[in-house]
Amino acid sequence: MNTQLQDVRRLEAEFADAMNRMYAVGNGLARMRASLEMEQGSPAPAPTPAVASDVPAAPVAPVASGAPAAPVAAMTPVPAASATPLPRVEPVPSWWQREGAVTKVLALAGAVVTLIGIALLLALAMQQGWFVPELRVTLGVLLAVGLVIAGHVVRSRETSRGRSSAAPVAIAATGYAAGYLDVVAVTTVYGWVPRTAGLTIGAVVAVSGLLLARRWDRQLLAALTVLGATFLAPVVAEGFGDAVSLFVVVLSAAALLAKGDRGWPMLALARTVPAAGSIFLGIVFSAGDGSPSKVAIIAAGTLTLLALVGAVSAGRFDSHDLVGSATVAGSAITLLIAFGAHGETLRTTGFGLVAAAFAVALAITSRPPVGPVPTPLAATTGGVSGVAALLAVMSGAPERWVVTGILITALGYAAAAVTTRSRVTLWVATGTAVVASIAYLGHPTAYFSIGSAEQHDAVTALLDSLLAGGVAALGAWGVDVVRGIPARLRRSTRIAALIAGLTTSAVGVVSLGLIFGERLGYTQTGFVAGHALATVLWMLTSAWLLLRGLKAQAHRDLALRLGLGLAAVSVVKLFLFDLATLDGVWRVAAFIVTGLLLLASGTAYAKALERTRPPTAAA
Template sequence: MSMSEPILDSMRAIEDDFAEAMSRMYSVGNDLARVRARLSAEATDAPQTSAIEASAIEASPEHWTPVAAPVVGAGHPSPAQPTRGQPSPPPVAPGHVMPPPAPAGTPPFVPPMALAPAEPWWQRDGLVAKLLVVVGTAITLIGVAFLLALAIQMGFFGPLARVLSGALLAIALVGAAVLVRRRPSGTIGALGLAATGIATAYLDVLAMTRIYEWVPLPVGMVIAGLIALGGVLLARSWDSQLLAVVAVLGVALMAPFVGLEHGLLTGAFLLVLAAATWPAQVGRDWWVLELARILPTALFLTALAAVHERTDVAGLLAVLFAVLVLATSLAGARVTRLPRQLGALVPVGVLPLGAAALAVDDRWSGAGLFVVATCLLVFVASLADHREGTPVQHRLPEFALGTAGLTSLCAALRAGDGQGWTPVIGVGLCLVWAVAALALRHRVTLVVALALGALATLGALTLLPHVILRSLSDEVAVRHLVAAVGVTALYLVLARAVTSVLPTLAPALPRALLALSVLWVGGSVVLLITLVGQLVDDPRGGFTAGQAGATVVWMAIAAVLLLRGLRGSTLAIPAGLALAALSVGKLLLFDLSFLGGLARVLSFIVAGLLLLAMGAGYAQALERTRRAPPPPPETGPVENPAPVGPVPPSV
């Protein structure tokens, strides 16, 4: 035995220990990788994501499944080498732990697509180009205006040369726009050139008509209208709302400055322009063009109706404008191929008509104009039923009915003109809306009726002094009684309509309306007996008797409510008790100190007798209810019960 054999044995022992240690390290690393993969799978919301990641780990050469690495040594077989076609595991860095293998059958890993970088706002849809075009158009127009002003001051050119140069410049700009439009990506530049040319043409017409006065106003407006129509046709061919807005808005803003002294002619021109440019919206969703058509004309006609001396002609223009706006809106709502108009412009369409109605000296003529507006709006609302999914701004019935409620209220106020019958007319109007809402069962109509009813409640507060103060008993008139009765009926109809049409507001709102109606029943009794006292030349005595009568009537209504409650109404009993308590409170706190003589005696005696009758009747009715026999069982087929116990044997 040589000296080298112990050394070799020691080396083999060390190699065996090192191989065993490496195997344990690989085993621990595999366990850690499995735990990590399990935790990752549990933390992920979608289980498919963990499967894709595991398949990616299995397929990637950077993540090879670890195995125990055998160490070549004495007494140990050499490890099996990878066969042909099988990839060799990549070298593993020290301390790197490999995840477990992915289950078989998982789909291949698809790397996520990188999100495209967000486009800066100044590069979206050619915003910078559009901004430069708009600024360039404005600066060019300012330069043209400065050129004309300088030529006039210095006398460089004669008037004819200035006008001709302006016309040639406008034609050149529009021609250049047509040429630029034919090039690729030349739309924005063409729009800027065309808008500048149209605006230059308007300035030229302004110079001919207003500054030099070469042509009369009608001829100048016809020329401006032709320019606007040409611009609109060009805008439709290019499918550019911006160019159409420039063409229409330019002439709409120029006309008041040109024809300020001829307001009626200017208003008629703007009305014709609004009607002539409406077909430009057919097949297009150009709501900005609609605003450019309607708003300037509405504002000018409103100012014209308010300040012009010929209120009749201004009123006629206002009526025609309202008919135009409402007719186009109704056509857009009824015919699918026509452009749907903005319902929010309906109040704008009747604004000049309202101004004309207020400017008329005769109140009945003004009320008649408001009635015409109301009838037009109700007619449009009855025919324009919006389809499913209609946006809010296009819902014509809602806007039309809301505006109709406002115009009808203005008609009532204009007819009353601050006179004594104004509350009566207003209450009658509210009652008409409430009855219509109940008959038609239409929610929007009911909402309008409720809004007008709230205003009627505020107006009815003016009747309270005549109900409470004895000193005003001489001033009580029939109109006060009619208004009080009308308010009572209004509350009853509204309560019924809310219960039928808007059950979401029940039962709170109907109960409040019924309570108000009961209170105004007492007020109506006071006013009625006061008027009777005036007939016998004793209004104060009639007022005193009316207060006693109101207490008695409230007590009688409370008795009716209690009887109704015994018949099955759960609300009637607490309502009757509350009204009885209110009557007793009025009797003790108001009538005791306010009434005197026979009225006080009668009110207390009658109220006491009613309370006794109510108590006795309520007790008897309750006793009858308790003693009533139970209802008979429902008749039906008789079923023999199954025998209990053993069945006897048959013979």
């Protein structure tokens, strides 16, 4: 009996093991099927529940002799983990396989080629005398009207079928550009209508095409119309000149009125950059003939104003706009070149007006209700103002006062930065201050020897030193009051301002010595006296910094370092320069006074340091 019971238990264990093996095989087949279906891209059906292969056999409870055998424990089936198919990566199609790409390329190429052909036909017909002028113009008008009508027909058919492509856009743009070229021809070549009337008709044609672009909401139509007419107007007019410059400006104005550059950066570039290039070429050709045109100034000024208005409009629409800054910079450069091609009076006046106009524009656009505009546009506006101001000074100031004018310009922008507390104005002031510093370096370098100092203009050196010191002081003040300047930059600016102040003070003292020496007939004595006094002045400044460092808790470390550094510089100047340059009583006086100041500074510093210590530490 016991033998039979053992056999039953053995069979139950073998049966459970066999079941586990069968479930393991089922799980393996399910995983293989899911993998194959995922590779073929078809969804995998839900897997059949199965028991994991590592499920142990159910134990059989021991039974007493004569008792019935305990049933095999029910095997709980464990569902296999469903395999999540990975997303299928679709291959990236080539550019010509993308929807509408081929149509767009062909439409653009067709528009460009057709416009060039029309322009060449008009020019060749005039050169060869084909047809009568009236017939040429009539055929051109019919072709332009036909292209515009064809564009509308193609678009209506595409809209009815639920499609949209670049074909009708290119066709209509070609028609409007061709019509504008016809207007250019009848105005500049045939002279049938006065220039004012021709510009008015051209504006009507351009506005109608650009309003259609706005109605269709297609930037491509507007850009093609403007680019085609701008680039091919010189071909029809057989050269660059005042008429072409005015026509491209009218076209730019029409484009601005149509959209205002809001959200259409490609149109902003199309209406500004080629027009600026056309005006520039007109300036070059007219200047080469020896008669620079004043009409180019009007055209460039109008284009600059349009670019600025469009950039402000786009900046209010998009705070990260960069295209507006580029268009303003390009048109402003053309305006400066237009003024630069003329004589000194008009050139200097023009530069000054541009500087003032852009300074006012910066002030208006930096705050509500117009601004604030994007920072790149504000920086471009201020930069143009600074560059124009410097050009005005260098163009119109007498040679003796050029550096003085540059320093006055830098001083004005530094004062504006302090008043407005604008970071952009502070950047402009920094740029002009750098230029002014470079220009000012001619004064200190002239005072290294008595020979060059005698030939130098001490009066302008003294005046420029006062102005340069003011620029340094206002610059440091501006960095302190303008928000958002890092602390490290503030500290560096204070150090630079101190160095500039020491340099300008030394130049100013030596200049005073030279002025009095020349009046008294002792130029060399005035030179050496000025240098000796400059060394003493530096030592006095060093002592002041050391004592101030003990009182100013916020800037104690900086003041102490600057004071010790300045004392070291004074001693180095005393031994390396004064000892070799000064002679007689001035050398003795410089050494004695400097030494006494060093001793006095050390004693005063020790007493001041003792007073600043706590009583317990002093005890």
